[in-house]
Amino acid sequence: MSTETTTAAPTTGPIPDLRMKRPGGLAALFYDGAITSWRNLVVLPRTPELLFFTLVQPVMFVVLFNYVFGGAIEGSLPPGVPYAQFLIPGILVQTIVFGSAATSVGLAEDLSKGIVDRFRSLPITRSAVLVGRIVADTVRLTLVALVMLVVGVLVGFRFEGGLLAGVMMVVTAVSFGWAMSWILANIGLRVKDPETAQTAGFVWLFPLSFVSSVFTPVATMPGWLQPIARNNPVTLVANLLRGLAVGHVQAAMVWPVLAWIVGITVVFAPMAVRRYRTV
Amino acid sequence: MPPIIEVEDLHKHFGDNHAVDGVSFTVEQGSVLGLLGPNGAGKTTTVRMLATLLSPDGGTARVAGHDVVRESNAVRSTIGLTGQYAAVDEKLTGKENLWMVARLLGMTKDGASYRAEELLERFELSDAADRPVSTYSGGMRRRADLAVSLVGRPKVLFLDEPTTGLDPSSRLSLWEITRELVGEGTTVLLTTQYLEEADELADRIVVIDHGAVIAEGTSEELKNDMGGRSLVVEVHDLDQLELATELLTRCEDCAVPTMDRQRHTVSLPVEDDTGIAARAISILAEGEVDIADFHLERPSLDDVFLSLTSSGTLPAGSDTSTATEDR
Ligand SMILES: Nc1ncnc2c1ncn2[C@@H]1O[C@H](COP(=O)(O)OP(=O)(O)OP(=O)(O)O)[C@@H](O)[C@H]1O
Ligand SMILES: [Mg+2]
Numbered sequence A: 001m002s003t004e005t006t007t008a009a010p011t012t013g014p015i016p017d018l019r020m021k022r023p024g025g026l027a028a029l030f031y032d033g034a035i036t037s038w039r040n041l042v043v044l045p046r047t048p049e050l051l052f053f054t055l056v057q058p059v060m061f062v063v064l065f066n067y068v069f070g071g072a073i074e075g076s077l078p079p080g081v082p083y084a085q086f087l088i089p090g091i092l093v094q095t096i097v098f099g100s101a102a103t104s105v106g107l108a109e110d111l112s113k114g115i116v117d118r119f120r121s122l123p124i125t126r127s128a129v130l131v132g133r134i135v136a137d138t139v140r141l142t143l144v145a146l147v148m149l150v151v152g153v154l155v156g157f158r159f160e161g162g163l164l165a166g167v168m169m170v171v172t173a174v175s176f177g178w179a180m181s182w183i184l185a186n187i188g189l190r191v192k193d194p195e196t197a198q199t200a201g202f203v204w205l206f207p208l209s210f211v212s213s214v215f216t217p218v219a220t221m222p223g224w225l226q227p228i229a230r231n232n233p234v235t236l237v238a239n240l241l242r243g244l245a246v247g248h249v250q251a252a253m254v255w256p257v258l259a260w261i262v263g264i265t266v267v268f269a270p271m272a273v274r275r276y277r278t279v
Numbered sequence B: 001m002p003p004i005i006e007v008e009d010l011h012k013h014f015g016d017n018h019a020v021d022g023v024s025f026t027v028e029q030g031s032v033l034g035l036l037g038p039n040g041a042g043k044t045t046t047v048r049m050l051a052t053l054l055s056p057d058g059g060t061a062r063v064a065g066h067d068v069v070r071e072s073n074a075v076r077s078t079i080g081l082t083g084q085y086a087a088v089d090e091k092l093t094g095k096e097n098l099w100m101v102a103r104l105l106g107m108t109k110d111g112a113s114y115r116a117e118e119l120l121e122r123f124e125l126s127d128a129a130d131r132p133v134s135t136y137s138g139g140m141r142r143r144a145d146l147a148v149s150l151v152g153r154p155k156v157l158f159l160d161e162p163t164t165g166l167d168p169s170s171r172l173s174l175w176e177i178t179r180e181l182v183g184e185g186t187t188v189l190l191t192t193q194y195l196e197e198a199d200e201l202a203d204r205i206v207v208i209d210h211g212a213v214i215a216e217g218t219s220e221e222l223k224n225d226m227g228g229r230s231l232v233v234e235v236h237d238l239d240q241l242e243l244a245t246e247l248l249t250r251c252e253d254c255a256v257p258t259m260d261r262q263r264h265t266v267s268l269p270v271e272d273d274t275g276i277a278a279r280a281i282s283i284l285a286e287g288e289v290d291i292a293d294f295h296l297e298r299p300s301l302d303d304v305f306l307s308l309t310s311s312g313t314l315p316a317g318s319d320t321s322t323a324t325e326d327r
Helices: A025-042 A048-074 A083-099 A101-112 A115-120 A128-154 A163-191 A194-210 A226-231 A233-246 A251-278 B043-050 B072-078 B094-104 B109-122 B138-149 B168-183 B195-201 B219-225 B238-250 B274-286 B301-309
Strands: B005-014 B017-027 B032-036 B058-063 B079-082 B156-160 B187-192 B204-209 B212-217 B229-235 B258-260 B265-271 B291-297
Touching: A025 A128, A025 B094, A048 A083, A048 A128, A083 A101, A083 A128, A083 A163, A083 A194, A083 A233, A101 A115, A101 A128, A101 A163, A101 A194, A115 A128, A128 A163, A128 A251, A163 A194, A163 A233, A163 A251, A226 A233, A233 A251, B005 B043, B017 B043, B017 B058, B017 B204, B017 B212, B032 B043, B032 B195, B043 B058, B043 B156, B043 B187, B072 B079, B079 B138, B094 B109, B094 B138, B109 B138, B138 B168, B168 B187, B168 B195, B187 B195, B204 B219, B204 B301, B212 B219, B212 B301, B219 B301, B229 B238, B229 B274, B238 B258, B238 B265, B238 B274, B265 B274, B274 B291
Parallel strands: B032 B187, B032 B204, B079 B156, B156 B187
Antiparallel strands: B005 B017, B005 B058, B204 B212, B229 B265, B229 B291, B258 B265
């Protein structure tokens, strides 16, 4: 192929190697995934609404909830626990759960434009677009988590469990967001229209994240709501994060969260891959 | 050498809509095939099956010797697709789009940058290289899309209505590029609703309607099938036009005249009999029709197209202007 470059060279200097050599087997999936992830990440700074949800919204939430509701809610917390210590782990899960909605919107956006046809007419791995989306969204969620924790520290949150536990907080929250992204990928692949995808995501993400211990202790809710809130995976993740924040973690807190993350992924990831092949 | 595209009895239905209903044709390497048909004829559906984006419900298709279903990846390595709607990432810049595809095809980073710049230059997009495609005009977007489909130097290029929505000068430049590519040995399958475009670019034309091939041949062959020449008389106003048509309708040996209200013309099939033409002119002159212009005309591809896709010939004296007004 490199010998065919008879057209005038637009740049000076030697002509680089223009041969096309794709890696084979599983390496191909990593290769394609890296390129499609790059595609999604490189536009992040140019997409104001995504930047807002990534960087501004978390800051606003931390500051607003901490100062507006803090005084009212602190009373229902165990004595000596500052609201920031309760709020930050909770709001971290909530923001990550909301952030996963971008996966469905992004995929629907791709499907509603011609770009998916481009990828499918190329000799690349079938699920490259899906992999690129999930990887890029996971990177973005990690960024969100880090921003939140920094702002959290500024309003009084402390890593009482040490730095390693802090790192585990990020890993847990992002893993849960990653699992949620697979559910939202299915929605995006099904509705194929960005606006509908947005609505179809928030309509259940909203109650899911609010009927939980994210902002207020479950004990302050009406009796009939308490069992729902208590078993909500968002509550389970929030509680694990709170445990990590203060350095008290029991196995009973870890297993349910792990089960949810693995369970969601095992069910929804293959479903999304299958669905992407048929859209 | 076997044909580079072989399509045999291809079928595709959406529910009970038989979008493609037994299409067969072949394309020789290095030639241009024009796939012509009205809206909804099944052109895009056919191209999408050949480009491995849709799987056929029946029949077979081979591109460069590879079956589009069983060897779809091999097919994808040899084709380029410029769809009816631009398949570029709007948020990426023109250069990034090209670079990404070059990387996906397996070029090194340097190689991909070089190839991207080469194509930007060729398609006169260098100035817009670093702007997101969302800021491009329709014509630039088309060029960017075509550039992206050429990154891997495809042997077979599918162009689905490449000039729809382009202004005349962009259309001409796209035709020029297509000819260059053919000159370099690329085989092109072009779909279009513009007969002029097929006439201009295609070596062979396949006319489809309702998912089936209804005619096939070079544009000369198709025109010849339509029969001989017509006398076309242009007059100054509509009253004159009606008078002229009336006179010619009453002419004994003449065929049925057709009037075109928009162009102020009446045309009369005369085959190769110039005597009839001369007589028709004298009838009009005697009837005191004020003739603005007259000439003998070969049937255009438009005539071929209309007679093939509508059921039979136009009724006598009918108004053909509606059929031609949107071009
Ligand atoms: N994805 C789809 N689902 C359902 N029907 C479809 C789909 N794609 C095409 N069709 C139908 O198949 C038929 C052929 O469509 P196709 O797009 O191939 O026509 P076309 O010749 O490209 O027309 P145009 O000139 O308007 O682009 C139409 O009746 C169309 O409505
Ligand atoms: Mg079409």
